[in-house]
Amino acid sequence: MSEQFEPVIICFTCNWCSYRAADLAGTARMHYAPNVRLVRLMCSGRLDPTFIMKALSGGADGVLITGCHPGECHYIEQNYKAQSRWLLLRRVLKGLGIAPERVKLTWTSASEGTKLTKEINSFVEEIRDQGPLAWHKNLQQEKQETSQHNPKQAPVEVTV
Amino acid sequence: MSKPKFAMYWSGSCGGCEIAVINIHEKILDVDANFDIAFWPVAMDAKVKDVEALEDEEILLCLWNGSIRNEENEHMAHLMRKKSKLLVSFGSCATEGCIPGLGNLFPVAELIDTAYTTLTTDNPDNIRPQTVTQVPEGEITIPAMKDRVHTLAQVVDVDYFMPGCPPESHQIAAVIDLVIEVLQGKAELPPKGAVIGAGHSTVCEECPRQRNLKAIKAFRRIQDVAPLDPELCILEQGVPCNGPATRSGCKARCPSVGAQCIGCYGPAEGVVDYGARLITAFASVIDSKDPEEIEQILDGIPDPAGQFYRFNLADSLFQAGAPAFKKNEV
Ligand code: SF4
Ligand code: SF4
Ligand code: FES
Numbered sequence: 320m321s322e323q324f325e326p327v328i329i330c331f332t333c334n335w336c337s338y339r340a341a342d343l344a345g346t347a348r349m350h351y352a353p354n355v356r357l358v359r360l361m362c363s364g365r366l367d368p369t370f371i372m373k374a375l376s377g378g379a380d381g382v383l384i385t386g387c388h389p390g391e392c393h394y395i396e397q398n399y400k401a402q403s404r405w406l407l408l409r410r411v412l413k414g415l416g417i418a419p420e421r422v423k424l425t426w427t428s429a430s431e432g433t434k435l436t437k438e439i440n441s442f443v444e445e446i447r448d449q450g451p452l453a454w455h456k457n458l459q460q461e462k463q464e465t466s467q468h469n470p471k472q473a474p475v476e477v478t479v
Numbered sequence: 480m481s482k483p484k485f486a487m488y489w490s491g492s493c494g495g496c497e498i499a500v501i502n503i504h505e506k507i508l509d510v511d512a513n514f515d516i517a518f519w520p521v522a523m524d525a526k527v528k529d530v531e532a533l534e535d536e537e538i539l540l541c542l543w544n545g546s547i548r549n550e551e552n553e554h555m556a557h558l559m560r561k562k563s564k565l566l567v568s569f570g571s572c573a574t575e576g577c578i579p580g581l582g583n584l585f586p587v588a589e590l591i592d593t594a595y596t597t598l599t600t601d602n603p604d605n606i607r608p609q610t611v612t613q614v615p616e617g618e619i620t621i622p623a624m625k626d627r628v629h630t631l632a633q634v635v636d637v638d639y640f641m642p643g644c645p646p647e648s649h650q651i652a653a654v655i656d657l658v659i660e661v662l663q664g665k666a667e668l669p670p671k672g673a674v675i676g677a678g679h680s681t682v683c684e685e686c687p688r689q690r691n692l693k694a695i696k697a698f699r700r701i702q703d704v705a706p707l708d709p710e711l712c713i714l715e716q717g718v719p720c721n722g723p724a725t726r727s728g729c730k731a732r733c734p735s736v737g738a739q740c741i742g743c744y745g746p747a748e749g750v751v752d753y754g755a756r757l758i759t760a761f762a763s764v765i766d767s768k769d770p771e772e773i774e775q776i777l778d779g780i781p782d783p784a785g786q787f788y789r790f791n792l793a794d795s796l797f798q799a800g801a802p803a804f805k806k807n808e809v
Pocket of ligand 3: 333334335336361362363364385386387391392393394397398
């Protein structure tokens with residue numbers, strides 16, 4: 320039996336909506352794929368694209384961004400900012416040869432435990448189809464292939 | 480008393496950093512007065528074996544400009560590290576990969592293919608460089624290209640970083656003054672790993688242009704905005720300007736004369752990924768909530784990876800595009 324690829328997915332959630340939706344899914348004993356690791360933010364607007372890049376370059380195969388529905392953000396319109404960033408980030412990823420589909424955005428309210436569960440499960444399958452991103456592995460492997468570092472950590476003293 | 484030794488070495492770069500050093504004019508005499516120039520291929524004749532013959536750390540100050548593009552670059556980086564007390568990653572190529580780093584968007588074989596088949600390349604036999612060639616006299620070799628460009632600090636330990644493409648001459652002069660003062664016991668060296676010869680803020684902070692609320696309905700190329708308002712922030716006029724993420728130190732040279740900042744001073748202090756910071760900056764000026772309209776606006780940035788990583792790709796979180804990790808099968 321060939322082993323199935325289990326993608327690693329980071330899901331950024333908003334404290335006011337999707338995190339609660341995930342909580343609701345938990346209390347209602349709904350099942351969602353164990354591949355996702357949730358990270359709670361105060362709002363999708365807090366999501367710096369650096370976090371996503373760090374996740375993808377550090378071992379994740381996909382990133383799911385969730386936030387309050389348009390018009391329902393607790394910080395007025397930060398979720399719209401998240402949307403613009405996401406759309407621009409996708410283009411940058413494409414330019415780097417990374418499938419933009421590896422980063423998805425979806426709106427979920429606090430009561431939408433079922434919707435979140437579905438979104439997570441289908442995203443896991445989408446990323447499974449994409450296959451591993453292996454970025455971290457690539458970077459690590461090369462490091463070993465190339466130079467032996469020559470650490471020289473002691474502070475330098477200049478005397479003449 | 481013998482003078483301390485100075486070296487400057489170049490690897491994958493354009494040579495502009497060397498020009499910038501020469502551009503400090505009569506200050507270069509201070510370098511000569513205070514240092515014994517041990518190795519500086521562009522300015523004087525000394526051989527690698529002369530460097531090899533030195534004691535470890537015998538060179539006090541080595542300015543290294545250039546990216547690590549091939550095996551020779553890497554070998555020399557290790558040698559200069561060993562022989563130098565202070566190794567400075569000098570300029571954008573050494574510090575963040577710079578333009579050579581954009582090669583990291585392609586497999587090496589494709590780069591070579593492109594270079595040897597352009598319309599203006601006279602290469603009727605379709606020759607490619609070989610790392611090893613047999614000639615009647617024996618075997619000759621040239622250094623092999625590495626799979627991708629690395630920064631100096633990715634290969635050896637670096638003491639200081641000096642950004643800029645190239646570093647501004649007034650900044651170079653200031654750094655040389657500082658080192659001389661340290662030699663005379665009048666000043667102390669900055670902490671190891673510090674960025675020297677640059678500011679601590681962003682280009683925007685030094686920029687004289689007027690800023691208001693930015694709300695953009697279209698991104699345009701600078702030549703398509705005629706005439707550019709001379710007083711107003713360039714980004715506010717819809718022209719991608721990398722000032723918000725770029726380290727200060729150049730006195731906002733480009734926006735001061737009517738050109739957008741393209742980011743040659745690298746990431747501003749505290750920025751982990753230069754492109755990510757620019758994504759945030761550019762996304763926040765887009766005046767639309769409708770995904771379709773946003774996509775249309777974004778069409779105005781035809782090459783986002785190039786726009787955001789022109790200088791910084793090799794030092795970014797991703798370090799390269801996916802094709803660079805594929806073994807060359809062109
Ligand atoms: S975005 Fe460009 S033009 Fe605008 S303030 Fe910043 S550096 Fe100046
Ligand atoms: S304005 Fe930007 S591109 Fe121009 S010199 Fe300064 S940092 Fe470099
Ligand atoms: S508060 Fe939920 S997205 Fe802003």
